[in-house]
Amino acid sequence: MKFFVDTADVDEIRDLNQTGMVDGVTTNPSLVAKTGRDFVDVLDEICSFISGPVSAEVTATDASSMIAEGRKLSQLANNITVKVPLTWDGLKACKTLTGEGSMVNVTLCFSAAQALLAAKAGATFVSPFVGRLDDIGQDGMELIEDIRILYDQYDAFDTEILVASIRSPMHVTRAALIGADVATIPPATLRGLINHPLTDKGLATFLADWEKTGQSILDK
Numbered sequence: 001m002k003f004f005v006d007t008a009d010v011d012e013i014r015d016l017n018q019t020g021m022v023d024g025v026t027t028n029p030s031l032v033a034k035t036g037r038d039f040v041d042v043l044d045e046i047c048s049f050i051s052g053p054v055s056a057e058v059t060a061t062d063a064s065s066m067i068a069e070g071r072k073l074s075q076l077a078n079n080i081t082v083k084v085p086l087t088w089d090g091l092k093a094c095k096t097l098t099g100e101g102s103m104v105n106v107t108l109c110f111s112a113a114q115a116l117l118a119a120k121a122g123a124t125f126v127s128p129f130v131g132r133l134d135d136i137g138q139d140g141m142e143l144i145e146d147i148r149i150l151y152d153q154y155d156a157f158d159t160e161i162l163v164a165s166i167r168s169p170m171h172v173t174r175a176a177l178i179g180a181d182v183a184t185i186p187p188a189t190l191r192g193l194i195n196h197p198l199t200d201k202g203l204a205t206f207l208a209d210w211e212k213t214g215q216s217i218l219d220k
């Protein structure tokens with residue numbers, strides 16, 4: 001499963017990229033607004049050191065304006081993935097932009113019916129928002145299960161499931177168990193994947209016992 005980092009904070013992306021675990025980046029208007037920076041500067045900087053897909057979202061709501069914005073975003077770098085909302089206009093823009101060779105991430109997906117439409121529109125990625133479904137008392141990961149089953153019925157569907165609105169390591173683990181293609185993970189959650197108290201405890205015990213031997217591997 002590919003790991004994308006879900007942030008527009010370039011410093012966070014640079015830091016996490018050192019782990020070798022970053023396969024791409026997703027941004028959205030809220031994440032870009034949070035940086036307080038010019039969005040083209042942000043995208044240019046991210047694409048200067050991230051070679052995987054970098055999602056940048058249109059802000060228009062009608063198809064023709066989405067297409068114009070998508071073309072402009074695609075010109076920034078060849079790994080820019082145009083993000084469009086799951087609306088009829090977004091699906092029309094998706095069809096046109098993928099037809100022109102752009103990668104398109106259809107976002108704000110909350111049902112299997114919507115995911116079916118995204119695949120039929122030729123989306124490169126579909127972004128089901130699991131955390132926001134959890135927030136209203138549903139089980140967001142059940143949607144991922146349904147989309148996985150649905151997409152696997154049809155060879156013609158090439159759309160990758162990009163699990164978004166991730167709030168915990170459990171979301172990442174369940175997404176991988178289901179067979180999602182990508183998880184886009186907030187920086188803190190990505191860092192949190194490695195944490196387990198028994199690992200820390202076990203390492204401390206190993207080192208304490210080794211210390212008692214007075215030996216050093218490099219001195220041998």
Ligand code: G3P
Binds near residue numbers: 028164
């Ligand atoms: O990529 C979409 C993601 O940023 C939304 O997350 O936590 O605002 O639902 P959240």
